[in-house]
Amino acid sequence: MRVRCAVWRVLLALAALAAAGAPERGRTAEGDEPGAEAPKQKGKGPSREPLKLRTLKDGIPVVGLRVKADAAAEHGVPVGACFEVRRGNRLAGYAEISRFEDNWPCLAFLLGSGRAEDDLLPVTAPVPYVQLLTDERDALEAKELKALLADRLVVAELSDRIALDPRCTARIVILHGGIFFMGGDPIAQPFAREGHLVIVDTLAYSHIKGEVADETKFKEPTTLRTVREEGFTLGFPPESRIPWYGKKGKGYVARYIAGIPQADQAEKLLATDDSTKNSALLEVDLGGRLAVMDLITPTGRAGRDPGAKNKLIFAARALGSGPRYARYLPSKPEYDDVIKWFDDLAEKHKDGITKAFEGGAGKKEDFIYSYTLGAKEGRPLIVLAGALRGTNWLGSTALLRLAEVLLDNPESDPKIDWLLERTRIKILPILNVHGYRNNQDPNENGVELDRNFAYQWDEHADKKARGREPFSEEGAVVVRNTVEKEKAAAFLEISVDDYDAGYRFVRARDGSPPQQALLHGLVSVLNARLRYRFVVGDQMLQLRVTRDAERPSAANWAGSTGALAASLRICGDGEDSITNQDVAVEACLHFLQAAALSLEKPEPPPEPPKKATKAPARKPAAK
Missing domain, CATH: 3.40.630.10 (Zn peptidases)
Known part of the structure; x- marks a missing residue:
């Protein structure tokens, strides 16, 4: 009974902390209560430097970084940015930047609590600014990439005069047709040679190489076959068969790079087609990385339609924001x-x-x-x-994968040790x-x-x-x-539910x-x-x-x-x-x-340092 009472006291305290940022109301899912609640979308990017929790005189918790509010995003602390609050190796809570007070970013706690000198670690993966260079900015894959990367994506059309954004340290190049690369490649390989990441669609890469990558037609849905589990194919064990195709008329299509790279080439083969004679996924080491994948021919909606459900998984993985713990398991085990x-x-x-x-x-x-x-x-x-x-x-x-993560702790996450010690x-x-x-x-x-x-x-x-x-x-x-x-x-x-009901x-x-x-x-x-x-x-x-x-x-x-x-x-x-x-x-x-x-029982605040007491002055000895 004493434990239950403690639980309610802590939960009531959490409710008071969360009251300032109550979530918005959202759409209703079938079988759920009408007027279902939906939280606001939080966060725009990670912090660029280690941050500490400070406290102003009026008791408002603030981040120890004074910036102008209009330049907050450049410092990685925009309103809505979410942080893990850590005290040594112990998780103390989670907080977000709720507003700016005299140019100080102020925190609102979402879970737990914090105190001065706690460390603040960004929750969102550090995704770079990415420039999409394409000849069809309204194509399906361009819209899906915008949904994935949101504020981190800058779109520019391939033309005689390309406006390259200096903020972007990664590029995605998609070409649907034309002769853009006939005079050479000014945007993909040179950028990769400078140490950057470039994701190139299969058709664009074939043009860069001076080859042809025509659509291959199939009567039945086709798959990719993974060869290596590394780089942007992590989570897909070798010999995984991943549905990857688009629909055309009554049949199916996919696009590949002809042939298999040799061992002495800079190209590393990560996946082939079903026949194992052509390249489906390539990683090219040019100082930086060139990741080659087919983003055009899967005509279904990313993450939803057959043949296109994994369309953007490899791109997200290459950019550093993809799946963290999952393993591909396409069929039900006994x-x-x-x-x-x-x-x-x-x-x-x-x-x-x-x-x-x-x-x-x-x-x-x-x-x-x-x-x-x-x-x-x-x-x-x-x-x-x-x-x-x-x-x-x-x-x-x-749940099996969760148990593996909790026991193996593949990322040496101190939060997992903290969790297993307390529950x-x-x-x-x-x-x-x-x-x-x-x-x-x-x-x-x-x-x-x-x-x-x-x-x-x-x-x-x-x-x-x-x-x-x-x-x-x-x-x-x-x-x-x-x-x-x-x-x-x-x-x-x-x-498990349907897509319309949602996660x-x-x-x-x-x-x-x-x-x-x-x-x-x-x-x-x-x-x-x-x-x-x-x-x-x-x-x-x-x-x-x-x-x-x-x-x-x-x-x-x-x-x-x-x-x-x-x-x-x-x-x-x-x-x-x-x-x-x-x-x-x-x-x-x-x-x-x-x-x-x-x-958790709230920790008592640390005691202020005691002032050193002066020894009483010694009286002069009597003569």
């Missing part, structure tokens, strides 16, 4: 494979993760297992659940084992697990979907036992105002983290917060117990598993951090 991967991870990290039997339908093949990481008993418990619907395998594999994290990767095995949403009894919870169960119209009574199904019982009996402080379930956190209907403020704060930080990383259709991928509908659901029920509860909704399928997995891992990490920060 249940036994998922459990074996978790078991192998537990064997590798014997002291870091514990496997436990949680329940099942009486048959071993339907057993439900959990994997617990982090601190031992006595620390707050946070529960992460996957596959309430049997078809939602993307959530299960994302217990229980992962339930597959709750609907029968549905998962048979690739169906309901379980063996025809019940949708997410409708089998004791939250407005009587009012739910679909009697078959809800089950014969609340918690009649094994997967729902496992969630109840974990949240209620183990007194979980937070619960997050991962589900989002669906919060528990009865979530308290402090919990709502907490979720809005973490989504603001998460959006800053994902900035410049992915595009879905014609928009940069950003999440929002919505409210669950009046219906039974795991999140609604967990929220009614007092726990911080939500459902994370990702979109798509195996083709865009890189995007889904990366978003899910980042979202889970930030959910864990937000929950952990809300449970």
Whole structure:
């Protein structure tokens, strides 16, 4: 009970901190509460120098860098820029630049808190200014690049007189036709030789080389075949087959560079076509890098349509803002494979993760297992659940990748060590084992697990979907036992939705105002983290917060117990598993951090240094 009271006190404090920057209202997603909440987009760029947290006399927290407000963007501290607040190796909170006070950037805390001399680290990846040089500035790929890079992209048309922007330290060159490079290459290779990055479309590169790269026609959708996992193909293991094509009439098209580079050439082959006879992705070392990829022929919408879902992934990766943790997994793994991967991870990290039997339908093949990481008993418990619907395998594999990141800590991130010291994290990767095995949403009894919870169960119209009574199904019982009996402080379930509904956190209907403020704060930080990383259709991928509908659901029920509860909704399928997995891992990490920060006891302010006391003057000795 004392822990619960402490949680509410901290959450109330967070709500007060977040009140100054309440999120805007956004569009409604199907199945969510009308009038769903959407956070403002935050941040324009990273800081260019180490920053400290200072405090003015009136108590306003400020960044220790005095700049003119109209020049703030040039210093990397525009209004909306988001920072991680770190005290040594400990995460203290997250804050954003809310305004300028007498030319001092002032902070508003989104999560946690801070004090003087805390370090401020930019959340958004350091993306350079990029100049797009193209002969069709209104083409689909130009609009998608603008969605990806936003304020960092400058567009110029290829012509006899090109206006080159001196701010831009990277270039993208796209040529749809014409004879621009017949007189030589004045813009791509020379810039790369100066040590810069240049991304060149396949057709433009073929013109630079004096070759022809005609469209290759196919009767069926075609793929790229990765050869190396390095550079901008990180996350795509060798032999990955990535759908990459455009539609033309009743067939499909793609474009390649003829032949395969030899070992003694500057060109490094990263991917070929299906026949393995032609080059699909190249990296050319000219002092700087020249990255060659086909950006024109995939005619579908980036991040959304088949054949084009990964269209901008390689470009974002080359620019330094691409996927951070994800691994490409284009098809659903079997249940036994998922459990074996978790078991192998537990064997590798014997002291870091514990496997436990949680329940099942009486048959071993339907057993439900959990994997617990982090601190031992006595620390707050946070529960992460996957596959309430049997078809939602993307959530299960994302939880596996999350466990790998937490245990392996590939970037040596001190926030992960801090998190594992302060919380217990229980992962339930597959709750609907029968549905998962048979690739169906309901379980063996025809019940949708997410409708089998004791939250407005009587009012739910679909009697078959809800089950014969609340918690009649094994997967729902496992969630109840974990949240209620183990007194979980937070619960997050991962589900998959369609693109129109969008990527989002669906919060528990009865979530308290402090919990709502907490979720809005973490989504603001998460959006800053994902900035410049992915595009879905014609928009940069950003999440929002919505409210669950009046219906039974795991999140609604967990929220009614007092726990911080939500459902994370990702979109798509195996083709865009890189995007889904990366978003899910980042979202889970930030959910864990937000929950952990809300449970931290505020540190007392440091005591002011004591003034040295002067020794009393010695009286002269009596004569």
